[in-house]
Amino acid sequence: MNDVMDPATMTFIQVAEVWVPDGDRLVLEKGNYGNLDAFAAASHKESFARGEGLPGKAWAEGRPIVLKAFDGSYFKRTEAAKEAGLTSAVAVPVFAGKVLKAVLVVLCGDDDARTGAIEVWKETDGVLRLEDGYYGAAKHFEWVSQHTHFPRGQGLPGGVWAAGTPILMRDLGSGYRFVRADSAEKAGLSTGIGLPMPAPDGATFVLTLLSARGTPIARRFEIWEARAARAGSPREATLTDGICEREGPLWAEENPPVSPKTATAWQGxxxxxxxxxxxxxxxxxxxLPAGYRSMVALPIWRGDDLAHVVAWYL
Incomplete structure (x- = not known):
């Protein structure tokens, strides 16, 4: 296979933005807009108070929020999004303890071809239930998900809940560990990653990203375990799991690399x-690894400690 990804590949997520606190407002730190220049320009003009717009609402409520439609909603960039063909968004707040570090916003378009899933699960009455999700064209899988719940340790969401760590699942359609395997296979979903989403009020949330081959969320996923900095040394992280469309597994428990891949603060x-x-x-x-044009990396905090980094690449 060619080392350079096809630039025409249609992705499930079309825009990714990082909003960071600046006094009492959120301002745009960085965004990946592809060729959506007009929407990028509109975004650079915006800022959000706590509770205002999608980023501000995620900040105020302290949880991931799915917005499936912009018309008539609190979304502030509706006209620019409509012109860009964007129809839905998910906002993921990043908290260190009770302190907001940033809000990651991803935006998607809705058509008959894009398939994938971004799901938010919340612990209620001792099980995880679907709080909300965006599924593109995977309507049957959405229905199945709405009628599924996960005890602690079961399936991808329940496994993340029990472990308190990100988990990567391969071959969703044939994997016995993936509870919704039959409907995932019919929807063409192939790879899933689940992320713990600590909330400042102590509520339990799990975010799952499920990728299809035709309209991938990513072609490469990585999970890094971070370690606190030793005296006089920078913080480091070690690659503990990953999968690449071209290379296959980047890590296997039964045959790990002799020299695990590491990253050091501010390097790369x-x-x-x-x-x-x-x-x-x-x-x-x-x-970035050869052949990839863009990436998103998301920190996972455990209280005041940076515990993991999850990255996905296109």
Whole structure:
């Protein structure tokens, strides 16, 4: 296979943005807009108070929020989004304890071809239930998900809940660990990653990203385990799991690399997250594995400690 990804590949997520606190407002730190220049220009003019717009609402409510339609909603960039063909968005707040570090916003378009899932699960009455989700054309899988719940330790959401760590699942349609395997296979979903989403009020949320081959969320996923900085040394992280469309598994428990891949604070894209504690979006391909043009890296905090970094690449 060619080392360079097809630039015409239609992705499930079309825009990724990082909004960071600046006094009492959120301002745009970085965004990946592809060729949606007009929407990018509109976004650079915006800022959000707590509770205002989608980023501000995620900040105020302290949880991931799915917005399936913009018309008549609190979304502030509706006209620009409509012109760009964007119809839905998910906002993911990143908290260190009770302190907001940033809000990651991803935006998608709705058509008959895009299939994938971005799901938010919440613990209620001792099980995880679907709080909300966006599924594109995977309508049957959406219905199945709405009627499924997960005890602690079951399925991808329940496994993340029990472990308190990100988990990567391969071959969703044939994997016995994936409870919704039959409907995932029919929808063409192939790879899933689940992320713990600590909330400042102590509520339990799990975010799941499910990728299809035809309209992928990503062609490469990585999970890095971060370690607190030792005296006089920068913070580091080690690659503990990953999968690539071209290379296959980047890590296997039964046969791990002799020298595990590591990242150091401020060195390379993962190092930017380790150093800043913020989500990171890269759009120029520099410093990325060969053949990838862009990436999103999301820190996962456990209280006041940066515990993991999850990255996905296109």
């Amino acid at each position: 894209p993962i190092g930017q997250v380790l150093g800043s504690g913020l989500p990171f979006v890269k759009t120029d391909g520099v410093g």
